[in-house]
Amino acid sequence: RTLKRQMMCRRDIDSLSVPFLSIYESLIPPEEEKLKQKQLLGLLEKLVCKEWPMARLYLYGSCANSFGVSKSDIDVCLAIQEADMDKSKIIMKLADILQSDNLQNVQALTRARVPIVKLMDPVTGISCDICINNLLAVVNTKLLRDYANIDARLRQLAFIIKHWAKSRGVNETYHGTLSSYAYVLMCIHFLQQRRPAILPCLQGMEPTYSVTVDNVDCAFFDKVEKLGHFGRHNKETIAHLVWGFFYYWAYCHDYANSVISVRTGSTISKRDKDWTRRVGNDRHLICIEDPFEISHDLGRVVDKHSIKVLREEFERAADIMQYDPNPCVKLFEPY
Ligand code: GTP
Ligand code: MG
Structure with a gap:
């Protein structure tokens, strides 16, 4: 397959950066939307703390990792210590x-893989999963947010890939395709692999941030402003x-032998992870290691x-x- 292809890309490729950047810009959430998200979080905090004064709410997912496009739902995590519940x-x-x-449409989904409360705030029009x-x-x-602050091309690339995946119907985990989180990791991995590299491997550097969560040590270099402009030696355009x-x-x-691993800044072998065959429902046909839960594909x-x-879809997009x-x-034609 690889051999049949010419490794060269079209000569006018860089001129396509202008339209790609304008797609990227059209997807950025306006400041007003960010304010509304904060407003809703404030309301939720007030309500939750009335019942559980020690509880905390955190934003996570695309509303906080800088890969959220306009009009996304927000993901909230309630941190609470209730030993007997x-x-x-x-x-x-x-x-x-x-x-x-x-609040409207408040639903408790207790049987989902990740149990959540869903709701909609009629004042801001924002939907939220807690x-x-x-x-x-x-x-x-x-x-992810720290990676996004290293080189602007990561956010641009991830927005375009997410927009493509949504338009083409391949951002649906219920139908066996990949989550947005997986696509962003694929983008980070890809930019770590460019030569010269556009992104470093933050988990491979001297840690400046370190926490233990659910028995997992999460440590990485997070003083990204100290990296200068890490990717400056690579002049590749967004197109x-x-x-x-x-x-x-x-x-x-x-696909047969490799796992992409943002944690190591490289690929690792499926054999080393014992991801060579189907185990339960995990088929390991495309392998993307979670940066912290490393047994999680x-x-x-x-x-x-x-x-x-x-x-x-990847071939179609590459050929286009x-x-x-x-x-x-x-590229973005609805499927
Ligand atoms: P959009 O909602 O599509 O804009 O993207 P998102 O970044 O919010 O991603 P998604 O809804 O797929 O996931 C929300 C967050 O859940 C991610 O950012 C991760 O922090 C976390 N997460 C951890 N493990 C998983 C996993 O196995 N699958 C998914 N989908 N998310 C995970
Ligand atoms: Mg989300």
């Missing part, structure tokens, strides 16, 4: 507390990187049908980037 009881009680105020004590997600949110990203996943990644949701769909006269239109 299990998660579903806390969820029920939380739903009760929020129900009584002016989970309990999922502090690893709060820490990986910080890791070139979008092309390179799809080309990598279409024709270069070794974010590609586990992908099955033998959806892997085909995904790889065909290579040959289409107007790739910005075709």
Whole structure:
């Protein structure tokens, strides 16, 4: 497969950066939306603290990792120590507390893989999912945000990839395709691999931030402002990187043997992780190691049908980037 392809990209690729950047800009949430999110978080904090004065609320996911596009829902984590209450009881009680105020569609989903309370705030129009004590997600949110502050091209690339994945219907874990979180990790990995590298490996550096969460040691270098402009020696444009990203996943990644690992800044072998065969429901057909829960493969949701769909989408996108006269239109065509 790889050999058949010419490794060269089109000569006019860099001129495509202008339309890609304007797509990126159109997806950035306006300041006003960020304010509304804070306002809703403040309201939730007030209600929760009335019942549980020691509890804390944290934003996580795309509203806090800087990879959130305009009009996203917000993800909130309730940190609470209630030794004698299990998660579903806390969820029920939380739903009760929020129900009584002016919030709409308050639902307790106690049986989901991650139990949550869902709600909608009619004042700001924002929908929100609240989970309990999922502090690893709060820490990986910080890791992603710190990466985003190193080089502007990461946020641009991730916005474009997420927009592509949503338009093409391959951002649906329920249907065996990948989560937004997985796509952002794929982007970080890709930029760590460029030569010269555009991103460093923060977990491979002397830690300046270190916490233990659910028995997992999470340590990494987080003083990213001290890195200067780390990626300055690499002059690749956003259009070139979008092309390179799809080309990598279409024709270069070794699906049979490799795991991508942001934690190590490299790929590691499936054999070393014992991810060579199906275990339970985890098929390991595309392997993306979680940076902290290293036994967790974010590609586990992908099955033998959806892997085909995904790889065909990567090839389609790579070919559009290579040959289409107007790739910005075709790339995001609804499926
Ligand atoms: P959008 O909502 O699509 O804009 O993206 P998001 O960044 O909020 O991602 P998503 O809703 O997929 O996930 C929310 C957060 O959950 C991620 O940012 C991670 O911090 C955390 N998370 C941890 N493990 C997983 C996992 O296995 N799958 C997913 N989807 N999220 C995880
Ligand atoms: Mg989200």
